[in-house]
Amino acid sequence: MTLEIHDTLRREKVTFEPRDENHVRLYVCGPTVYDYAHIGNARPVVVFDVLCRLLKHIYPKVTYVRNITDVDDKINAAAKESGESIQAITERTTKIFHQDMAALGAHDPDHEPRATDHIDGMIALTEKLLKSGNAYEAEGHVLFSVPSMPDYGKLSNLNRDELIAGARVEVAPYKKDPADFVLWKPSTDDLPGWDSPWGRGRPGWHLECSVMSEKFLGPEFDIHGGGQDLIFPHHENEIAQSTCMGNIGFAKYWMHNGYLMAEGEKMSKSLGNFYTVQDLLSEFPGEAIRLALLKTHYRQPLDFTKDGIAEAKRELDGFYGALRGWEGHPDSKMETPAVIAALSDDLNTPLALSHLHELAGDINKAEGEEKAEASNCLLIAGKLLGLLQQDPEDWFKGSAAEGSLDDAAIDALIADRNQAREQKDFTRSDKIRDELAEQGILLEDGADGTTWKRG
Numbered sequence: 001m002t003l004e005i006h007d008t009l010r011r012e013k014v015t016f017e018p019r020d021e022n023h024v025r026l027y028v029c030g031p032t033v034y035d036y037a038h039i040g041n042a043r044p045v046v047v048f049d050v051l052c053r054l055l056k057h058i059y060p061k062v063t064y065v066r067n068i069t070d071v072d073d074k075i076n077a078a079a080k081e082s083g084e085s086i087q088a089i090t091e092r093t094t095k096i097f098h099q100d101m102a103a104l105g106a107h108d109p110d111h112e113p114r115a116t117d118h119i120d121g122m123i124a125l126t127e128k129l130l131k132s133g134n135a136y137e138a139e140g141h142v143l144f145s146v147p148s149m150p151d152y153g154k155l156s157n158l159n160r161d162e163l164i165a166g167a168r169v170e171v172a173p174y175k176k177d178p179a180d181f182v183l184w185k186p187s188t189d190d191l192p193g194w195d196s197p198w199g200r201g202r203p204g205w206h207l208e209c210s211v212m213s214e215k216f217l218g219p220e221f222d223i224h225g226g227g228q229d230l231i232f233p234h235h236e237n238e239i240a241q242s243t244c245m246g247n248i249g250f251a252k253y254w255m256h257n258g259y260l261m262a263e264g265e266k267m268s269k270s271l272g273n274f275y276t277v278q279d280l281l282s283e284f285p286g287e288a289i290r291l292a293l294l295k296t297h298y299r300q301p302l303d304f305t306k307d308g309i310a311e312a313k314r315e316l317d318g319f320y321g322a323l324r325g326w327e328g329h330p331d332s333k334m335e336t337p338a339v340i341a342a343l344s345d346d347l348n349t350p351l352a353l354s355h356l357h358e359l360a361g362d363i364n365k366a367e368g369e370e371k372a373e374a375s376n377c378l379l380i381a382g383k384l385l386g387l388l389q390q391d392p393e394d395w396f397k398g399s400a401a402e403g404s405l406d407d408a409a410i411d412a413l414i415a416d417r418n419q420a421r422e423q424k425d426f427t428r429s430d431k432i433r434d435e436l437a438e439q440g441i442l443l444e445d446g447a448d449g450t451t452w453k454r455g
């Protein structure tokens with residue numbers, strides 16, 4: 001089985017050949033922590049979570065690193081506006097980010113370095129770039145000299161005019177070339193800063209990923225991922241910082257997920273289509289949000305809609321409905337070749353999901369051994385996609401909305417109803433059933449007793 005991935009650098013689908021078959025290394029740019037994560041922030045997390053699951057299925061060892069950007073002008077601005085301290089903002093939003101991504105079924109990366117823990121490494125890299133003549137100091141700033149690197153721009157494939165326009169350069173008199181970018185900049189006393197050979201200052205944004213990827217994965221690793229919006233300038237600049245000093249491979253492959261829109265338009269607070277993960281989780285199960293993200297191929301633009309999540313939830317009802325009542329345990333040795341093949345073709349999640357639907361159909365038609373085998377396959381395939389790992393009964397029970405009956409109260413009412421039925425007090429048992437129905441709790445009486453679900 002070969003894994004094919006679309007490599008942004010080569011601009012085509014290529015066969016993935018890790019630098020070391022025994023240890024695959026993956027780096028993905030993580031969040032800047034100053035606000036609630038929105039659904040666009042969640043897309044790369046879920047996409048690269050599936051990639052990581054697939055790599056772990058194929059290779060014996062995978063190391064996945066995703067950073068936290070906790071020094072950034074956006075964070076400084078948020079602190080100024082709210083009066084909350086920078087540390088309080090970054091700690092609070094990091095915690096929420098972790099909760100949100102866990103609710104979407106994303107595993108934690110193996111390492112999650114924070115930029116502020118690696119300032120020394122950033123100063124050291126800046127010194128190296130100055131020494132090699134790829135950077136220069138001007139007015140308390142240290143800038144990367146883009147003309148010092150002949151193949152700058154190879155990832156984004158932009159010509160010089162586009163690079164300058166895309167860099168959205170402010171007029172900065174200390175820049176020798178308009179495309180040059182900041183490695184280090186001075187900090188005033190009210191801003192976070194660290195002592196450096198160039199005075200008290202803070203790093204430019206791009207520096208941290210060059211430093212932290214090397215620290216945790218070495219100077220040459222396999223895949224670097226992120227959202228498409230990071231190709232330029234962020235990833236272009238990471239390549240410049242990490243490779244200009246010699247024949248250093250840095251990332252062998254580059255993978256980028258496509259843009260996300262919401263309800264057919266670019267997400268914006270003024271249009272009312274700006275969805276934070278927190279807001280969505282108060283309305284929908286995390287698993288339905290995850291499925292809605294995976295129904296579109298990762299490289300395609302994704303139009304994220306609430307109707308789409310509701311549809312994803314109905315599909316999950318179908319999957320869990322097929323698995324309901326199966327008491328076996330998944331046999332991890334079982335293979336699902338069609339699903340693996342789909343994912344190995346540049347993470348074709350829409351095709352993989354169509355195989356999951358076929359398996360659910362098989363379960364519904366089959367009996368005995370065949371049914372057990374199909375159930376097994378569905379669970380194994382679901383695991384690769386980070387889906388279908390909860391007990392079907394728990395899925396149908398859902399989670400209680402605020403102010404409504406919790407699971408224990410429902411179970412107590414069902415016990416009352418059972419007692420009433422035993423006593424042939426059908427007026428009372430019907431009354432309990434109707435009361436539960438009014439709260440959206442639907443009962444199903446079967447041979448093994450009564451089950452329920454939130455409607």
Ligand SMILES: [Zn+2]
Nearest residue numbers: 029030209234
């Ligand atoms: Zn980065």
